Amino acid sequence: MVVQTQELSRARQYLERRGRVSSSSLPPDIADSWQRCVDLGLDPLGKVRMPNLDSGSLRDACDAHEQLIRYARPEIELLYDQIAGSNFMIALGSPDGLILQTLVDQQFADNAAAHTVVPGSTWTESVRGTNALGIALKTGRPAHVYGQEHYLRANAGVSCICAPIFDGHGAIAGLLDASTTAAHRQEHTAALLQMSAGNIENCLIRSRYEDQLVLLFHPRPEYLDTLSVGVLVLDGDHRIAAFNRRGGIFLAGLSDLIGKPFSAVFEEGLESLAGRLGRGETIRVRDRFGSAASMRCLPNRASFALSALSAPSAEISLDGGGPSAGTQPALVLEDPTLAERATGLPQAAHSGMPICLEGETGTGKTALATFIHASSGREGPWVSLQPGDGIGPEIESQVRGGTLYLDAVNDLSMADQEALLRLLERLDGDTLIISASTASAQHLIDQGRIRPALAYRLAGFVVVIPPLRDRDDLIELTDHFLAEIRPGLTIDSAGIERLRAHDWPGNLHELRTRLTRAAVKTSGFRLTAADFPDIGGTPDAPVSADRIAEVLLKLTDNGLKWRDVHGQTIRLMVDQCEGNVAEAARRLGLSRTTVYKYLQ
Numbered sequence: 001m002v003v004q005t006q007e008l009s010r011a012r013q014y015l016e017r018r019g020r021v022s023s024s025s026l027p028p029d030i031a032d033s034w035q036r037c038v039d040l041g042l043d044p045l046g047k048v049r050m051p052n053l054d055s056g057s058l059r060d061a062c063d064a065h066e067q068l069i070r071y072a073r074p075e076i077e078l079l080y081d082q083i084a085g086s087n088f089m090i091a092l093g094s095p096d097g098l099i100l101q102t103l104v105d106q107q108f109a110d111n112a113a114a115h116t117v118v119p120g121s122t123w124t125e126s127v128r129g130t131n132a133l134g135i136a137l138k139t140g141r142p143a144h145v146y147g148q149e150h151y152l153r154a155n156a157g158v159s160c161i162c163a164p165i166f167d168g169h170g171a172i173a174g175l176l177d178a179s180t181t182a183a184h185r186q187e188h189t190a191a192l193l194q195m196s197a198g199n200i201e202n203c204l205i206r207s208r209y210e211d212q213l214v215l216l217f218h219p220r221p222e223y224l225d226t227l228s229v230g231v232l233v234l235d236g237d238h239r240i241a242a243f244n245r246r247g248g249i250f251l252a253g254l255s256d257l258i259g260k261p262f263s264a265v266f267e268e269g270l271e272s273l274a275g276r277l278g279r280g281e282t283i284r285v286r287d288r289f290g291s292a293a294s295m296r297c298l299p300n301r302a303s304f305a306l307s308a309l310s311a312p313s314a315e316i317s318l319d320g321g322g323p324s325a326g327t328q329p330a331l332v333l334e335d336p337t338l339a340e341r342a343t344g345l346p347q348a349a350h351s352g353m354p355i356c357l358e359g360e361t362g363t364g365k366t367a368l369a370t371f372i373h374a375s376s377g378r379e380g381p382w383v384s385l386q387p388g389d390g391i392g393p394e395i396e397s398q399v400r401g402g403t404l405y406l407d408a409v410n411d412l413s414m415a416d417q418e419a420l421l422r423l424l425e426r427l428d429g430d431t432l433i434i435s436a437s438t439a440s441a442q443h444l445i446d447q448g449r450i451r452p453a454l455a456y457r458l459a460g461f462v463v464v465i466p467p468l469r470d471r472d473d474l475i476e477l478t479d480h481f482l483a484e485i486r487p488g489l490t491i492d493s494a495g496i497e498r499l500r501a502h503d504w505p506g507n508l509h510e511l512r513t514r515l516t517r518a519a520v521k522t523s524g525f526r527l528t529a530a531d532f533p534d535i536g537g538t539p540d541a542p543v544s545a546d547r548i549a550e551v552l553l554k555l556t557d558n559g560l561k562w563r564d565v566h567g568q569t570i571r572l573m574v575d576q577c578e579g580n581v582a583e584a585a586r587r588l589g590l591s592r593t594t595v596y597k598y599l600q
């Protein structure tokens with residue numbers, strides 16, 4: 001539909017000559033916006049008087065909205081790829097209408113709008129009159145403003161579409177805008193923009209509430225994996241802590257969702273659903289108005305804890321320094337591929353099926369195994385065996401009712417494999433067997449490195465953990481490690497981009513090591529690209545023992561106890577040894593058990 005109709009031209013003339021709005025020929029959102037601009041005393045023929053932010057203030061604003069930029073940037077680039085060459089520019093706005101970033105199509109670069117919608121410019125109605133960002137901010141709805149529908153005549157040469165991004169509490173967290181010279185309605189672009197805004201919203205919610213229970217729901221089960229899924233985040237008391245816009249729409253009859261208990265929104269209490277949700281099942285629920293929806297839990301720390309809630313738990317004392325079933329080791333599982341592959345894990349662990357974790361070195365096999373054990377509610381201990389440890393009959397009584405973790409089965413000698421097979425025959429069904437390998441069972445069999453009988457015995461529920469270079473949760477993992485390494489230390493977008501450019505052959509071990517090195521070397525509170533000078537190149541020189549001593553002395557000066565410093569030393573040494581615990585233990589003159597104890 002061509003937008004510049006005669007009625008619109010007449011409405012403009014009326015506005016410009018008489019300073020009044022004739023609403024009958026205008027779309028309602030435009031008429032309302034023009035009226036607000038008239039009420040504000042804006043001159044439709046006037047100029048914008050508010051200067052753009054200087055570069056320093058813009059940088060501060062970008063820092064303040066760093067998380068929004070992080071999650072929006074990949075979406076903006078994707079959008080750009082989808083509409084590249086169609087004379088567009090994409091802009092990201094803050095909740096105050098300030099443009100933070102833009103991506104301009106080459107064709108559009110010469111257009112006046114490309115020089116107007118620039119980082120640092122503000123697009124609220126009170127500053128720029130009717131425009132899509134201003135309307136979206138005012139109404140909380142997606143907005144289109146085409147050509148002459150802009151209040152200021154100066155903006156009549158451009159058309160813009162804006163989708164608001166929400167923050168999980170119903171408030172606007174940002175704005176996504178596409179501007180073009182086209183005078184036609186851009187329904188396709190508008191739909192793409194709304195999808196991207198929804199995606200950014202879901203990412204913001206998931207990252208802000210990664211420790212909390214995230215429930216996905218939709219009237220139709222096949223939509224649970226799509227962008228139109230409703231999202232509800234529950235806090236520790238099972239009250240609603242956040243919801244996405246879709247979720248809000250599905251539960252539209254219920255006001256003030258935030259803080260409401262799950263049982264006030266749905267017919268059944270969460271306790272009765274916990275076991276099935278925690279095991280990754282899709283269940284059917286009814287809200288308080290009787291509408292049915294399918295619901296599933298996003299696999300993360302809290303969903304594993306939920307599965308433990310319904311399983312018998314016990315106080316366990318371990319002599320091996322392994323994880324206790326009562327404590328949840330922190331784990332980041334935000335990568336969608338990993339999350340999907342891990343979906344049936346709690347169920348498999350409860351059923352006693354052997355679990356096999358496959359992945360390159362450092363992808364997190366041991367961490368996931370300890371997590372499964374800790375979440376499983378098993379009453380017995382955690383026993384970890386590595387190649388060369390010796391597999392004797394005593395293990396049978398040590399591990400009863402607990403978890404036997406077989407690390408690096410790809411490196412087991414044939415003699416150990418024989419012993420292991422005999423041990424597995426004797427162990428009864430209440431011991432959970434988790435094995436870890438850097439290669440698939442079939443590959444090991446083909447290479448003659450594992451006895452088929454053992455490989456088939458171990459390969460019950462197989463989870464292939466993606467390498468870090470293929471994971472989508474680099475940001476969450478980085479934040480997680482930084483919080484462990486030095487609480488308060490953060491990383492900016494340029495730093496993240498630098499990390500993204502790397503291949504990570506050492507996976508999470510390497511990420512942790514590089515972040516630790518950067519943390520030791522910097523005196524600031526925010527890491528940036530310059531703190532990773534050799535990424536993609538040769539490895540950093542090892543941190544000297546003197547430097548480690550200096551840092552540790554500083555830590556004790558700052559009031560840390562010897563025990564904490566001891567832990568820091570051990571962590572630093574493990575990092576120095578690229579995560580090789582045996583080597584770190586040898587260099588520190590400690591047992592591996594002690595090292596593991598501190599790492600936990």
Ligand SMILES: Nc1ncnc2c1ncn2[C@@H]1O[C@H](COP(=O)(O)OP(=O)(O)OP(=O)(O)O)[C@@H](O)[C@H]1O
Pocket residue numbers: 330331332333359360361362363364365366367368407436477480508509512579
């Ligand atoms: N999902 C995760 N979230 C947070 N930290 C993790 C995660 N997975 C692993 N880690 C951390 O990353 C490091 C490497 O993990 P881990 O030792 O489990 O890897 P691995 O695959 O067992 O390594 P290897 O092959 O060398 O035995 C550890 O410091 C671990 O705590």
